[in-house]
Amino acid sequence: MDVILIPGFWLDASSWDPVIPLLEGAGYRTHALTLPGMESRDADRSGITLRDHVDAVVDVIDALDPADGRVVLVGHSAGGAIAHAAVDARPDRVARVVYVDSIPLGDGGVINAELPAEDGEIPLPDWSAFGDEDLIGLDDRLRAAFRERAIPTPARVAADPQRLSDLRRYDVPITVIACQFTADMYREFMDPGHDWYPYVDELAKITDVDFVDLPTGHWPQFTRPDDLARVILAALDPEEARPEPPQDGDEAATLLGFLDYQRATLAWKCSGLQPAGLQATVGVSSITLGGLLKHLAWVEDYWFSHRLHGSDPQAPWDSVDWKADPDWEWHSAAGDTPKELFDLWRASVARSRSRIAESLADGTLDRLAARPWPDGSAPSLRWILVHMIEEYARHNGHADLIRESVDGATGE
Secondary structure (H helix, E strand, O other): OEEEEEOOOOOOHHHHOOOHHHHHHOOOEEEEOOOOOOOOOOOOOOOOOHHHHHHHHHHHHHHOOHHHOOEEEEEEOHHHHHHHHHHHHOOOOEEEEEEEOOOOOOOOOOOOOOOOOEOOEEOOOOHHHOOOOOOOOOOHHHHHHHHHHOOOEEHHHHHOOOOOOOHHHHHOOEEEEEOOOOHHHHHHHOOOOOOOHHHHHHHHOOOOEEEEEOOOOOOHHHHOHHHHHHHHHHHHOHHHHOOOOOOOOOHHHHHHHHHHHHHHHHHHHHOOOOHHHHOOOOOOOOOOHHHHHHHHHHHHHHHHHHHOOOOOOOOOHHHOOOOOOOOHHHHHHHHOOHHHHHHHHHHHHHHHHHHHHHHHHHOOOOOEOOOOOOOOOOOEHHHHHHHHHHHHHHHHHHHHHHHHHHHOOOOO
16 A cells, blocks of 8 residues: 655655654555655745645655555645645545644635745744644754754745535545644544634544544654554554564564564554453453553663663652552552553653664664673673563463453454
């Protein structure tokens, strides 16, 4: 299947580079777009319109062989409005649209006419122009890299009214990846009596809408690219959210591939359940899916942050009396909501990926943990990765049994 990736303001095709490897690893053909006028800072943007951007997406759809099946559009921010107009133009060619911190823009709406334009283009504003919720995870390094790559957006793309005409657009399924607002907030907005309903009236007309929470700032392709890729994959096919490890990768790529596969398996086994499902047990065992999520969040932080890099424990682990309750993470999980458990686990995984990347940048898999054992010996990064694969694989066996007992769901 072909996946067309549409960037938001100030970005070109390269903004999708951190997301593409997992999508292509799962077998999808990706087409990241650089829209008209966004080729370089020196490009002529004076006459570029919103329709030019929409037509550029439609041209890519038309160039793909219909025999290969319908395409998926992924639009970030303003790219979501462009994706929706492309669906309006080719509703029979699009299988699904994934909106990344974005929603469909209705006929007559504009993307953002309030952004300050200079000579027919909109430069990236100062960071103070954005809300704190936009900038979550976008640290000084990422901000500098973003500004370095930023290309002014054609002013008319932001201010031109959207033009739509084909009601079949409402029948194309969509997934909204909720980054700043939550899925529950969007559902509240869709109540016709809500003050924010005019903002989501086009969204409310779509007949098949899935919401997925990915609590990040406005640019998850920079702050949490792997998590974004997995959410996109899950929107296309839940099992495809588990990309196969590379068959011909080097040692590090192979170990990381198997670890990510096991992580994705845990997420699959725990997904879509209410609190009762996450607290269910099998037989005499006290293990729960919620407990597994919290336990493995702790294990991620323990090995990759505390042991490998020598960092002190952070919340919530820093306030736990482990002597009083050595199994605190298992016991306390019963009081957490599904969202709290997933957020905790995903945040720990994101930290681990960052810590692993730092270690591999400094050296090889031979790097030793900063915190040694009492006898002075220390495990290598290689040992820790193999241990983590074993840890997840063992617990995923538990998860298989528990999930089947909850709702009969099975799968490798």
